[in-house]
Amino acid sequence: MKNNLRIERAIKNITQADLAELIKVSRQTINTIESNRYVPSAVLALKIAKVFGKPVEEIFELEDSD
C-alpha cells in the first residue's frame, strides 16, 4: 500500500510530530507508516484522512502486491 503522507504534510506544512499529536499516536508510528514499514489500522487511516480533509483512498492506495 502506497501513501501520500509526505506530500500531504508538506501541503499543510506540518511535521511528523505535529501529525502524531493531532491523531494521538507516537511520532514513530507516523514515521513508520510514512516510510511503509507498517500498515496503519483503519481507525488511524480514517483519522489521518480527516486531518488532511481528503478521502482515505486519496491518501492510501492499494498496490498489486496487496
Added chain:
Amino acid sequence: MKNNLRIERAIKNITQADLAELIKVSRQTINTIESNRYVPSAVLALKIAKVFGKPVEEIFELEDSD
C-alpha cells in the same frame, strides 16, 4: 468505529464467506470486523470498500470513542 458491512453485503447479496474469499481473509476475520470485535487494517478496509464500490468513509465511520 462503526461499519455497514451487514447492509453492504445485503445489497450485494453475498455471505460473510463470500466476502472473505473475495479479499482473501478468513471468514472469522469478516465476522469479527462486522461485529465490531476488532478493527481491520487499512489494507483490508480499502479492499472491502473496493468490493462494495464505495469509499472507505461510507463503510467505516469514526465514532467519538475513536
Added chain:
DNA sequence: AATATATGTCAAGTTTATTTTACATTTTTT
C-alpha cells in the same frame, strides 16, 4: 559554523489483528 529542529531507525515490550480449528446457534431452503 554552530544550534536547533526534523527525520530515520533500532530494540524491547505490550497490545491487537488475523488464522486455524471447532462447535453451537440461527436462518434459509427444500
Added chain:
DNA sequence: AAAAAATGTAAAATAAACTTGACATATATT
C-alpha cells in the same frame, strides 16, 4: 419439519501494529 447454509463465538497460536526510549543523521535556522 428436516436438511442445508449462514452466522456467532471461543481458544490457541502467530503475525503485526503501536509505544517508549534512545541515538544517529539530515535539514533548516541563526
